[in-house]
Amino acid sequence: MRKDKISSSQEDYLEAISEIIAIKGHAHTKDIADRMRVKMPSVTNALQALSARGLIRYQSHTPVVLTAAGAEAAAVIMHRHDAMRRFLRGILKLDPEEANDTACKIEHVIDEKVLARIVVLSEAVAEREDCTGLREYLEQTLPQIHPETTNDKLVPLNKLKLGQSAIVIKVSENLRGIKKFADLGLVNGTLVTMEGLAPLGDLLRLRVMGSSLSLRTPDAAHIRVKLAE
Secondary structure, eight states: OOTTOOOHHHHHHHHHHHHHHHHHSSBOHHHHHHHHTOOHHHHHHHHHHHHHTTSEEOOTTSOBEEOHHHHHHHHHHHHHHHHHHHIIIIISOOOHHHHHHHHHHHTTTOOHHHHHHHHHHHHHHHHOGGGHHHHHHHHHHGGGOOTTOOGGGOEEGGGOOTTOEEEEEEEOTTSTTHHHHHHTTOSTTOEEEEEEEOSSSSEEEEEETTEEEEEEHHHHTTEEEEEOO
16 A cells, blocks of 8 residues: 555645646635635645655745645656546446546545556557457447346346347345356346257256356246346
């Protein structure tokens, strides 16, 4: 983890100051208050704390100036924010506002090792030729997953009609061999397509992540899905 870590609120102030300076060339306390949507006493307290840490130079009635240490810290914070925003937008397919808001929350708790690995993953998925199929799958599947999905919109997997596709939303803990099915790809967010009955026994044949999978009808009843649009 980062040494001498400042609070999440102080990181937000540093980021705001840096962005205001980049846009206007200077950052007055009122500009910071407007950007942070807080009252002036809150800004004053935050600036005094940042000044005490040597991250800004602050005096009343003059623009706030980032020190070298403050500018470096702000750059790191903004890099974390931008990396997470690009991952959430480009890979997880969140809309721009949600991606930005979520990045604001995550940037304060993620450490550099995890962030570096997320950046590598993002670049690989976005650029590698052998990830073309994965990109298409994510583009098709992720926008259909909504947290507001309610149980009355879900159906048991065994109720899918031939040729219908759906997104796995909930796998019951009562499903026997749940880890085995997870290893086969039947986890939340997976796109499945009903291919029909298997040749022998009470089995369903499903298309899961590019492969055919046979599943007993009673087991399929423990998996709830949302029909793909």
